[in-house]
Each structure stands twice: as structure tokens, then as C-alpha cells.
Amino acid sequence: MRYAYSTPAIRAAEERAMAEVGDGALMQRAAAGLAAVCGDRLQRRRGRVTGARVLVVTGPGNNGGDGLYAASRLARRGAQVFAWLVTEQVHGAAWRAFERVGGRRLDTEQTLRRIAAGDFDQVIDAGFGIGGRAGLTGDLARIADATRGGPADVVAVDLPSGLDADSARAGETCFPADATVTFGARKPCLLSEPARSLAGAVTLVDIGLPLDPGEAELAQWELPELAAAWPYPGPTSDKYARGVVGIDAGSAHYPGAGLLAVGGAVHAGPGMVRFLGDERAGSIVVQRFPNVVTAAGRCQAYLLGPGWGDRDDARTTIESVLATGLPVVLDADALRHLPQRRLEHALLTPHAGELARLLEVDRDRVEADPRWAVRTAAERTGVTVLLKGATQYVARPGEKLVHTAIPGPAWTAQAGSGDTLAGVCATLLAAGLAPRDAALAGASLQAYTAAQHPGPWPPQELAERFPAVIASLSKERP
Ligand SMILES: NC(=O)C1=CN([C@@H]2O[C@H](COP(=O)(O)OP(=O)(O)OC[C@H]3O[C@@H](n4cnc5c(N)ncnc54)[C@H](OP(=O)(O)O)[C@@H]3O)[C@@H](O)[C@H]2O)[C@@H](O)CC1
Numbered sequence: 001m002r003y004a005y006s007t008p009a010i011r012a013a014e015e016r017a018m019a020e021v022g023d024g025a026l027m028q029r030a031a032a033g034l035a036a037v038c039g040d041r042l043q044r045r046r047g048r049v050t051g052a053r054v055l056v057v058t059g060p061g062n063n064g065g066d067g068l069y070a071a072s073r074l075a076r077r078g079a080q081v082f083a084w085l086v087t088e089q090v091h092g093a094a095w096r097a098f099e100r101v102g103g104r105r106l107d108t109e110q111t112l113r114r115i116a117a118g119d120f121d122q123v124i125d126a127g128f129g130i131g132g133r134a135g136l137t138g139d140l141a142r143i144a145d146a147t148r149g150g151p152a153d154v155v156a157v158d159l160p161s162g163l164d165a166d167s168a169r170a171g172e173t174c175f176p177a178d179a180t181v182t183f184g185a186r187k188p189c190l191l192s193e194p195a196r197s198l199a200g201a202v203t204l205v206d207i208g209l210p211l212d213p214g215e216a217e218l219a220q221w222e223l224p225e226l227a228a229a230w231p232y233p234g235p236t237s238d239k240y241a242r243g244v245v246g247i248d249a250g251s252a253h254y255p256g257a258g259l260l261a262v263g264g265a266v267h268a269g270p271g272m273v274r275f276l277g278d279e280r281a282g283s284i285v286v287q288r289f290p291n292v293v294t295a296a297g298r299c300q301a302y303l304l305g306p307g308w309g310d311r312d313d314a315r316t317t318i319e320s321v322l323a324t325g326l327p328v329v330l331d332a333d334a335l336r337h338l339p340q341r342r343l344e345h346a347l348l349t350p351h352a353g354e355l356a357r358l359l360e361v362d363r364d365r366v367e368a369d370p371r372w373a374v375r376t377a378a379e380r381t382g383v384t385v386l387l388k389g390a391t392q393y394v395a396r397p398g399e400k401l402v403h404t405a406i407p408g409p410a411w412t413a414q415a416g417s418g419d420t421l422a423g424v425c426a427t428l429l430a431a432g433l434a435p436r437d438a439a440l441a442g443a444s445l446q447a448y449t450a451a452q453h454p455g456p457w458p459p460q461e462l463a464e465r466f467p468a469v470i471a472s473l474s475k476e477r478p
């Protein structure tokens with residue numbers, strides 16, 4: 001599990017740590033970790049650190065201090081180090097250390113000229129860290145622009161300047177990095193798209209911040225969580241132990257949605273799938289999946305909504321399934337017909353547009369603050385909510401911590417992916433997983449499968465790769 005902490009939590013932990021080890025020690029630990037990563041990257045690119053030309057884009061606060069101290073360490077390994085100052089203000093002790101090793105200050109025009117000439121092997125972005133605000137202005141924006149796409153390896157200190165540490169937003173202007181070295185704990189921006197992609201490969205340096213996962217803002221699943229949650233059958237499992245899923249998806253207008261939802265469910269390993277939707281959709285489903293049953297009967301979880309379109313009995317269908325008290329995934333068109341009361345046993349799986357409609361806000365508001373949106377929806381509806389998208393957030397009512405699924409490539413951003421995912425989640429509910437784990441496991445499986453099989457696979461073909469991935473995951477089980 002990867003945890004991310006908000007800036008106030010990190011600042012509070014920093015104070016506790018500083019009370020113990022004193023001022024300065026944390027920065028030295030940070031600078032040592034940063035210099036190690038920068039040195040390794042130089043070594044890999046050019047064979048050695050000696051002779052490398054390194055520019056530190058130096059901000060006025062401690063982020064700038066980290067960068068200058070790290071550059072001083074690289075200078076002691078033979079690098080030539082330069083600094084461009086964002087303002088005249090600079091961390092005094094770090095600046096003196098930088099000057100002592102022969103570090104040189106460049107003015108803006110010299111810096112831009114050298115960047116344009118491809119003169120630097122590495123640019124250390126030590127503009128702003130957790131004290132930073134979204135967006136860059138003035139000469140710093142020019143320098144970031146000039147560096148972008150050039151030959152220098154860009155290493156961000158703590159987080160890329162121009163990002164807001166606590167937000168998923170990418171901002172209009174920022175300093176995209178090839179790698180980010182972050183201190184003490186990950187920041188929410190480093191786990192949330194679109195900000196996440198601007199940070200490159202993230203290394204977490206332990207500087208001894210006393211942080212408790214109970215204070216975390218975000219928790220991202222990794223393979224061990226997925227493998228541990230996945231319901232592998234035991235030696236005596238029968239189809240009811242594995243779970244029977246009832247799927248009402250698709251319509252005469254959208255018969256494909258039924259097929260896609262069933263495809264997701266079938267390839268996630270249910271005991272049985274009952275197709276309870278439109279008759280024409282049902283005949284296509286059975287042709288493709290003869291193991292699917294169309295007769296009504298015992299189910300252990302349901303999926304309602306994909307490809308329903310407009311349907312007169314939407315509300316009554318939802319109510320009758322809710323009345324069973326069995327777990328249910330409410331997806332797509334079912335989300336337009338939710339009862340106006342707190343629900344139980346349901347998992348809602350909206351994308352940003354559907355969540356915006358649910359919350360009666362603009363889609364921009366959801367995209368600007370997805371954690372707020374998913375938490376608010378969970379509080380209002382009383383059930384677990386999975387917000388689908390480039391980062392997939394899961395919130396439960398009464399819980400501040402928001403989880404995210406294992407991230408995957410944008411190949412899954414296509415029509416039909418949501419239908420498939422809803423089928424997987426329903427299968428996991430039928431197997432007895434709690435809604436939060438079903439949401440995280442379903443979304444993680446789909447993303448991880450797409451990462452293992454990159455390319456424009458249609459969702460139904462990606463689903464056909466689930467079984468092999470599920471089998472291989474068993475190696476990760478505790
Ligand atoms: N936490 C820890 O344990 C440790 C933390 N460490 C390091 O300290 C970093 C935090 O340092 P920090 O508090 O000095 O703030 P920092 O990010 O350097 O910003 C400086 C000032 O810049 C300004 N400013 C911001 N954005 C701007 C913008 N877009 N355009 C223009 N100006 C802008 C803003 O001032 P304002 O304008 O708001 O008055 C802000 O206060 C942290 O990220 C890590 O690298 C490590 O040393 C190890 C231990």
C-alpha cells in the first residue's frame with residue numbers, strides 16, 4: 001500500500017521530528033537521498049558523475065535548500081554545479097555550502113541560453129515543494145518551458161514546481177520531471193492523475209517523519225493488496241461458495257453492454273452468472289457465453305444499469321433488488337434512478353460526469369477535487385463509491401481515507417470498459433468481498449491487466465486476459 005499525506009499532516013510530523021533531531025538534520029537526510037538519486041541517474045546516462053553539468057533551479061524556501069545541498073554533494077563527486085535563483089531570497093546556509101564547493105550563479109539569460117544549447121546533463125527543480133502553489137509565472141515559467149523536451153534529465157525535489165501538493169490538478173504551467181525524489185511521505189499529487197504523470201518515476205526517501213497511516217489522505221493499492229483480496233477458490237468451493245451473479249444490463253438499443261458486463265463477470269471467475277436483462281441481449285450473451293443462465297433464481301449479488309438507456313421500470317427494478325438486501329453494483333443508467341434516500345449494500349461506480357450529476361455540480365468541480373467528490377457522494381448516499389477515471393478513487397461513508405486502485409495505462413479509457421469493470425465488481429461482491437474491496441480489486445485487475453498487455457485491446461478482449469493475470473497474481477499472495 002502506498003500512502004499519501006496532506007501538507008498539514010506532513011508539516012505536523014516535521015515539527016515532531018525536528019523537536020527530536022533538531023533543525024537541519026531532516027534537510028541533510030533529504031539532500032543525501034536526493035543527491036544519491038541524481039548521482040545514480042547521471043551515472044546511468046553518462047557513465048560517471050565527474051564532469052556532469054547540473055543546474056539547480058533554486059526557490060526561496062527549504063525546497064531550494066534541499067536542491068543546493070544535494071548539488072554540493074554532487075560537486076564533491078566531480079560535477080560542475082550551477083544555480084538559477086527564482087528570487088533574490090535563498091536558503092542562507094545551503095547557499096554558502098553551494099558556494100564553498102565552487103557552485104556558480106547564472107542569471108536568467110545565461111541560464112536560458114545554456115538550456116537551449118543542451119548544456120546541462122541534469123536540471124534539479126528545487127523551486128517549490130509543499131509550500132508551492134499551483135502554476136508558475138515569470139522567468140521560472142520560461143525556464144520550465146525551455147527545459148521541457150530538451151536533453152537534460154529533470155529531477156524534481158519533493159514534487160514538481162507548479163503543482164499543488166494536495167491536489168490532482170496539473171495546472172496550466174508547471175515543471176514536468178523525469179523523476180521526483182520525495183521526502184518523508186508521498187504527497188497526494190504524486191498518486192493522482194493528471195498531476196501524477198508530471199512527476200515521472202517517484203523515489204520516496206525516508207527522512208524519519210513520524211507519520212501514522214491513520215492520518216493518511218490517500219492509500220493506493222499495490223499488487224499484494226490485490227492478490228490478498230482476490231477470492232481464490234478453496235478445495236471444496238462449489239458454485240455458491242464462489243458466488244452467483246445476477247446481471248441486468250443491456251437493452252435493445254445497447255445489447256453490447258450486456259455482453260461486455262457479462263464478459264467482465266465471466267472472466268473474473270464467478271460460480272455462475274445469471275443474465276436477467278433484455279431478452280434480445282440475453283440471446284447474444286448466451287451465444288457467446290453458453291455457461292450463462294437466463295433463468296431467474298438464487299443470486300448472491302447483482303449488477304444493474306449498463307446499457308439500460310431509458311427504461312420505464314428502472315426505479316422499480318432497482319428498488320426490488322435493494323429490497324433483497326443483497327449487494328449490488330449500480331452503474332451507468334442505474335445511477336440516474338437512485339432512490340432519494342440513504343442506501344445500503346450498494347456499490348456505485350460513476351465516472352466523473354455521472355458523479356457530477358449525482359452531486360449536482362459541474363464536472364470540472366469533480367475533476368478539480370476528486371477526493372472531495374467521491375467522499376461527499378459516499379456520505380450522501382450512505383454506500384461505497386468508485387469514481388472511475390485515470391485515477392480510480394474509492395470512498396466509504398464515515399471514512400476520511402480515500403483509496404485508489406493500482407494505476408494503469410489510458411488504453412482502458414474507451415467505451416465498454418466501465419461495463420466490463422462493473423461485471424468484475426459484481427462477481428467480487430457475489431464472492432463475498434466488501435464493496436470497497438470489490439471496487440478496488442476490480443479496478444486494479446483491469447488496470448493491471450492493461451499494463452501487462454499494453455495496446456488498444458477492446459474491453460472484451462482485455463477481459464479475456466483476466467484469467468491469466470488472476471492466476472499469476474496468486475504468486476503475490478501472503
Ligand atoms: N516537511 C519536511 O519534513 C521537510 C521538508 N523539506 C523541504 O522543504 C520544502 C518545504 O519548504 P518551504 O515550507 O520553505 O516551502 P517551499 O516549497 O520551499 O516554497 C517556498 C515559498 O515559495 C513561495 N511560493 C510557492 N509557490 C509559488 C509560486 N508558484 N510562485 C511564487 N512563489 C511561490 C511560497 O511563499 P509565499 O509566496 O506563499 O509567501 C513558499 O512559502 C519541502 O517541499 C521539502 O522540499 C526538507 O528539507 C526536509 C524536511
Ligand SMILES: [K+]
Nearest residue numbers: 125128157161
Ligand atoms: K520542486
